[in-house]
Amino acid sequence: MPMFNLQPEKQMSQNLSLKPSPPLPLLLPLLLLLLAAPRLSAGQDPVGCGGFVRLPQGAKAPNYARMRVQLYNERGNLRFVSDISPNGAYSVPVYERGQHTIRLSAPDGWHLEPENHQVAVLDQDSCQRDLDFRLLGYAIYGSVHTRGLRTGPPDLPLALIDRRSGSKLAANSTDADGKFVFVRVPPGQYTVRPDLPAGGGAAAFEKDRLDVDVANDNAKPGEALVVKGFAVSAGLADVGAGAQLYLYGALADGVKCEKPGKPHPEFRSPLPPTERPLCRAVTGADGVGRFVDVPGGEYTLVPFHPDYRIEPDRLSLRVRHADLHMGSVFKATGVVLRGRVVGPDGAALSGAHVRLVEPQGSSSSSSIETDTGADGRFLLHCPERRSSWTVQVTYPDMLFLPGRTDSLAFSTDIRPDKFRVCGRAEGLGVRPVTSLSAPDIEASETEQDGTFCIYLTAGRHVLRCGRAQREITVSGPTTGLLLKEQRVEVNGKVVGCPGGQCPADLQVTLSGEETSTAPVTANGAFSLPGQLPGTYTATLAGGDLLCWASRQLQVTDLSNKPKTLEFRVTGFKAFVSSSHDLELSYSPAAGAKPNTIRVAQGRTEICLDSPATPPLQLRAASCHRLAADTAKLERPGDSVSFSAAAFLVRLAADYPDIGGRSGEPVRIDLTADGKPAGQFNLKPPAKSQEP
Structure with a gap:
């Protein structure tokens, strides 16, 4: 790229002039950096370094306005930021000798190479070659959902297929929420599909492909890959075949299992009568009942066997994004109590003391107790099934309230209260x-x-x-x-006082834990230091000739941080006396569209909206002739008056009724308050022509 020449290169000069100036607080450090930097020789133009953003052959140009070129000196300080022209070209001026870095910033997902260019600027002959960046591709963002849920399985392998060639371009897998991304994807037409081995027992898909086109930006399919559901199994220890498991839940369509049919005569569901089972599974020789393609969601599993009492009598389960094989979660009879004690973060508590005590009123004084293992689990062997037990867990620095169970099984973790x-x-x-x-x-x-x-x-x-x-x-x-006792400072301001000068009678009162009052200065500031944290009401008094957005503010979150309040003036008041209804107009600011106010006969209080400030001229509009149609307000609270000098009177008469004869004019004398008010001559109506 050629060196910078600020005279002939007018377009580049214009581009540079469009850059926003740095804030005033930053000007001094920037000037110091410029003065301290090694400069080019006096009288020399800056060296222009630049190049192009290169695209794959045939690719559509991206929106270059979303990209910026940044120039850094060898100390890592940002020296210049430049736009990219519509043809992909860029150029930055270098005013200092030394090593520089040129970087190209672009939206996430846009893949550029190289990451930067290192440039050594020693004299006007530096930067003679183009420093190009290659935009190699974009990102494809998408997701996999489990049917019934808004998220999908993690670590699901996916493949990106070129639709034209059928070849596999890339592979990736989903994150913890089922989302996926393919990066460095060149423009083209693609298909995203699961990348699972055939016959590997993987979950079935309700939607197993997504077509997506990549042009000149990141792409996101409008739909998601959808997994039909997952296998769910639960077992009964020491029972074997013949036990029945009834599945209750919201999503029944698509689940592969035996329909409930007519239940066993002795089956009693512990759930409300309004809930009906979706389907039923019967355990095989291994004592396990199985369900296939269960959508994601919340379910309840109710066991039944005619020869055993099964505990627990129900089990709540959640199908997420993987097969749920729960093992032997049900037990015949109720002689074993299992559970797990965890801390606040769900991590296992090792060494927690668990004690089961006989119900109150029992003649037995014995208790069964144990400590949890490294995994937080405990197993208590009960000599016989009881109707209820009191559970007490103790652990240092945590408090577990006594808990009672009637089912002799804990299906959820025990957590500290x-x-x-x-x-x-x-x-x-x-x-x-x-x-x-x-x-x-x-x-x-x-x-x-x-x-x-x-x-x-x-x-x-x-x-x-x-x-x-x-x-x-x-x-x-x-x-x-x-x-420790802390006090907070409450500051505030009154905004919009006419002419920037607030009335001297303004004051703010803060009421709550304590009550304190502070005056408002002429520039609208006020301060109430030393307030206790709590809830307060701030009330503004004075300024009766001004209009306010609100005179009261609620302070509900006064804690240990300073608080800033704001009262806002919306205009100033004036008083208008009028002999009749009329419309007033005024200009709130130079060149602004006039505001209008309708006032009724008599004396009316009006509010003239900001940014209008006195002195201000009011103009009156009326169907009557006014003695004066303008009035000037010199200060807030001024009074002005408008009165009619003459009233509009409309007359209508039926010519024969007022005594007119054909062809003769009629004169009408008008009086007002008994005095002559004028004469009017009425011409006779034109005669119609007879055919």
Whole structure:
């Protein structure tokens, strides 16, 4: 590319002039950098470095306006940003000697090579060759959905097929939500389809291909690949063949299993009578019942066997994006209790103590207890099936409330109900510590040194000790928390005062935890320092001759951060006295379209909308003749008046009724308030011609 010459290269000069100037705070550092940089010789033009964005042969040009060329010096400082012309060419001026880097920024998914060009500018003969970038391709974004869900299976292999040649261009797999992307895809016509081995027992697809065309931008198919469903199986230990599993849920169409038919006479569903089973599976010799192509969603599995009591009596399951083989989740009789204890993040709690106690009122004083293993699971052997048990779990810094089970099985993890939160209240003495967010949680009291511990549920809490308050989010045991009294500054401004000068009688009152008042300065600023966190109402007083968007603001989130309020003036008031209804107009600003106001007879208060400011001229429009049709407002609250000098009177008469004879004019005398008001001559109507 040629060196920059600011005189002949007018188009480039115009392009450079369109660049937005840096903000004023950045000008000084930029000037210092320019002065410190090694410059080209005095009187020399900048060196022009540039090239083209090259496209694959026959490819449609992209929107070059979405790309930018950036020039960096050897210290990594950005020196210049340039657009790309519609033909793909670019050029940047280099004013400094030394090593430079030219980079091309483009939307995500656009694949460019190389990533940058390293340029050594030593004199006017530098940058004599084109520094081209190659736009090699774009990205294809899409997704795979499991039927019944909005997400799809992770790690599903996919292939990108060239529709013209039938060849496989690329392979990829879905992410955790079933989304996929193919990158560096040249323009062309493609098909995305699953890349699974034939006969490998993979899930069946309801939609197994997506056609997509890539032209000059990233592509996204309007549809998704859809998996029909997955296999679900559940077993009964020590039962074998003949047990029945009834599947309840919302999506029945497409599930492959035996229709329920008429259930066994002794079958009693634990679910409400309104719920009907979708289908039924009968266990084979291995004691497992199987369902095929179950769509994603929530289901309930109810077991039945005429010779055994099966526990639990129901099992809630969720089909997501993979086969769900649950193993022997049902047990004959109820002599074994299984479960798992996890922490707040779902991780297993090893060493948690689990104790099963006889129901209250039982004559037995024995209890069955154990500790969880490394996987958080426990297994308790019960001598006989009981109607109910009380479960108590203990673990350091966590609180598990007693739980009761009637089914002798835990189908879900046991999680802690509260967590120990410890800290220190600074300079507040012995006081109770409470949660304002959960008043039912038992309060704790600080020690003499201010330390405290309280058990809180997971989630957001606002802790208070005396006048100290702090918002925290509890997700597990917490230590090192500090509570101290904090005060917040509330600042604000009044915007839109006429002429930039606010009335002297303006003041703001903040009411809530405490009440304080501050005046408003002439430029509209006010400040209320030293406010306690909490909920407040800010009220503006004074300025009665101005119009306001609102005189009251609710402050619901005053915490430990400064707060800024804003009261807005919408105009100023004036008073109009008129002898009759009329329409007023005024121009809110020079060259602006006039605003209009209708006023009724008598005295009317009006509001003249911003940006109108006094002095301001009002113009009146009326069907009557006014003594004066303009009035000037010198200041807010001025009064003006308009009165009619003459009224419009319309007369209509039937010629024969007023005594007129054919061909003779008639004179009418008009009086007002008993005094002559004028004379009118009425001409007779023209005679119609007889045929």
